[in-house]
Amino acid sequence: xxxxxxxxxxxxxxxxxxxxxxxxxxxxxxxxxxxxxxxxxxxxxxxxxxxxxxxxxxxxxxxxxxxxxxxxxxxxxxxxxxxxxxxxxxxxxxxxxxxxxxxxxxxxxxxxxxxxxxxxxxxxxxxxxxxxxxxxxxxxxxxxxxxxxxxxxxxxxxxxxxxxxxxxxxxxxxxxxxxxxxxxxxxxxxxxxxxxxxxxxxxxxxxxxxxxxxxxxxxxxxxxxxxxxxxxxxxxxxxxxxxxxxxxxxxxxxxxxxxxxxxxxxxxxxxxxxxxxxxxxxxxxxxxxxxxxxxxxxxxxxxxxxxxxxxxxxxxxxxxxxxxxxxxxxxxxxxxxxxxxxxxxxxxxxxxxxxxxxxxxxxxxxxxxxxxxxxxxxxxxxxx
Amino acid sequence: xxxxxxxxxxxxxxxxxxxxxxxxxxxxxxxxxxxxxxxxxxxxxxxxxxxxxxxxxxxxxxxxxxxxxxxxxxxxxxxxxxx
Numbered sequence: 001x002x003x004x005x006x007x008x009x010x011x012x013x014x015x016x017x018x019x020x021x022x023x024x025x026x027x028x029x030x031x032x033x034x035x036x037x038x039x040x041x042x043x044x045x046x047x048x049x050x051x052x053x054x055x056x057x058x059x060x061x062x063x064x065x066x067x068x069x070x071x072x073x074x075x076x077x078x079x080x081x082x083x084x085x086x087x088x089x090x091x092x093x094x095x096x097x098x099x100x101x102x103x104x105x106x107x108x109x110x111x112x113x114x115x116x117x118x119x120x121x122x123x124x125x126x127x128x129x130x131x132x133x134x135x136x137x138x139x140x141x142x143x144x145x146x147x148x149x150x151x152x153x154x155x156x157x158x159x160x161x162x163x164x165x166x167x168x169x170x171x172x173x174x175x176x177x178x179x180x181x182x183x184x185x186x187x188x189x190x191x192x193x194x195x196x197x198x199x200x201x202x203x204x205x206x207x208x209x210x211x212x213x214x215x216x217x218x219x220x221x222x223x224x225x226x227x228x229x230x231x232x233x234x235x236x237x238x239x240x241x242x243x244x245x246x247x248x249x250x251x252x253x254x255x256x257x258x259x260x261x262x263x264x265x266x267x268x269x270x271x272x273x274x275x276x277x278x279x280x281x282x283x284x285x286x287x288x289x290x291x292x293x294x295x296x297x298x299x300x301x302x303x304x305x306x307x308x309x310x311x312x313x314x315x316x317x318x319x320x321x322x323x324x325x326x327x328x329x330x331x332x333x334x335x336x337x338x339x340x341x342x343x344x345x346x347x348x349x350x351x352x353x354x355x356x357x358x359x360x361x362x363x364x365x366x367x368x369x370x371x372x373x374x375x376x377x378x379x380x381x382x383x384x
Numbered sequence: 385x386x387x388x389x390x391x392x393x394x395x396x397x398x399x400x401x402x403x404x405x406x407x408x409x410x411x412x413x414x415x416x417x418x419x420x421x422x423x424x425x426x427x428x429x430x431x432x433x434x435x436x437x438x439x440x441x442x443x444x445x446x447x448x449x450x451x452x453x454x455x456x457x458x459x460x461x462x463x464x465x466x467x
Contacts, residue, residue, distance in 0.1 A: 034404030037425040037436045045423075045436070049408035065405055234403045237432040247403050 001332035003369045007362030008151050008179060008311050009336055011205045014261070018206060021264035022257050032253055034233040044256060051263035052246070058266050059196060059214050060187040066221055068249040069259060072211040073178035074100040075227070076197035079213055079249060080174050081108060083224035085143065091116040092135055092171075093145040094127055095344040096155065100197075101145055101176060102344060121348045124303045125155035132162050136169045144173045149180035152345040152356065153302035154285065154311030156184065167192025172220060178202060178211075182269060183310050184278055193220040200258060203310070205363070206265040209258030213249070221245045228252065277363045281310045284361040284370055288312045291374030297381040301349045301356060313349070313356035316381055321355050324380060328357070331376040335359050395442040396465035398424070399452075400431055406457050407436050413455045419444045430463050439465055 004012045025047070033044035049064075056064040070076040077100045085091065085108055093101060095118045108114035117139075119131045132144070144166050149156050159175060166173045172193035177186050181196075182203030188194060194216040200206035215221040222245070229241045230251035242248055269277065289312055292298045297317040302308040316324050325337035338355040339346050346352040359373060401407050407423065414421050419440060426437040440448055445462060452459055 034407075034436065037423050042423045042436065045404055046408055046411075049405060049412070052405070064409075065403075232403075233435050235433050236435065242402070244403060246405060 005335045005359040008360035015268040018264045025260040065245045066215040068246045073199035076213040079227040087112040089142040092141040095120040095348045099341040125153040129161035147176045154308045163189040200262040206262035209255040287370045311360045399438040400460040
């Protein structure tokens with residue numbers, strides 16, 4: 001038996017359409033886009049253009065130049081934070097952030113005296129708009145950074161309200177949509193200054209190697225300095241970086257096989273229906289919560305309602321998470337245990353330092369997977 | 385003449401863009417409007433920048449420029465093409 005419940009780490013398996021498209025690209029195109037005019041290079045260039053357009057539209061952005069490809073969400077977050085924050089900048093963030101945000105802010109605190117404060121979620125990981133309103137009234141911040149969906153508890157942040165508040169206060173927002181993009185509808189707000197950092201290989205169902213940063217307006221993108229500089233295929237006679245998007249923030253050869261996979265994955269999501277996929281994951285989440293809550297030794301974390309999607313974290317009384325993880329792995333249930341690179345989120349839930357056992361469902365999981373995984377947890381719990 | 389789809393008897397012009405992204409955006413917009421264009425290597429006599437440019441018939445240039453403006457696609461230059 002092999003049941004994969006680690007989709008918050010990366011989606012598994014990938015849609016066959018994604019795999020086929022990558023194979024086709026590698027066999028028939030596999031060229032550097034936009035640098036030359038021979039047919040294969042032009043074909044690659046058109047592919048890149050079409051995928052950028054398709055992906056921007058997926059996020060509700062009508063100007064594809066505002067989408068910049070990176071290797072993953074962590075690089076996108078680094079690109080924004082390092083390219084946007086100045087010495088002495090003040091950042092408001094939350095206790096539900098991943099280390100992609102926290103370690104970068106900590107490093108910038110050392111390097112540039114960037115100061116940051118956290119809004120703490122409640123014991124379920126819930127952040128209230130009122131907390132942001134109060135913090136933004138008290139102090140002038142240069143940026144708000146918020147995780148749309150916790151990789152630990154699956155809790156969704158009230159993104160619309162937070163972005164609307166920030167727009168009213170004139171504070172830009174960086175949103176980590178690594179977990180939520182492809183899980184729920186993630187639409188770019190039109191008001192204010194907002195950037196989304198996403199990755200392709202989690203719920204968007206592409207392969208590893210591509211992520212990106214997308215802005216809701218040109219001026220915000222223009223305020224971000226590049227993380228790396230180099231060849232862009234444009235303005236080659238100049239030894240200074242172009243100042244226009246996406247070239248300014250996108251130097252070097254792009255990971256085209258991963259980008260092609262992302263294009264095919266977006267086609268897959270659009271043709272399947274994001275709503276249908278979300279409903280499926282919500283049903284599985286509810287089944288997991290129901291099944292696990294019936295086991296006496298299980299403690300569940302999160303809201304256990306519609307604010308929790310795809311991710312179910314729990315602990316087993318009398319057993320470390322590592323021991324539980326090994327036993328589940330031996331039984332063929334694959335999940336992630338520990339702190340999930342988000343120590344503050346675990347402090348919020350009260351599960352630091354041992355962490356939790358995390359089951360995260362994907363579109364290809366079934367009710368049978370959930371039933372079998374819950375059965376294995378029950379067996380492990382009862383053996384103690 | 386490197387152009388195979390366009391006729392030899394025609395006179396051509398070259399559209400240069402700052403970014404390859406705009407080349408493909410322009411190509412799509414012009415083709416959708418029924419204008420025949422070809423993607424070529426940016427001619428060295430027009431620019432020392434590497435990259436690609438669009439070739440089209442002189443007679444289509446006025447309509448093409450107005451379409452580019454309509455679609456907000458920034459253009460660096462439009463020049464006669466010497467085969």
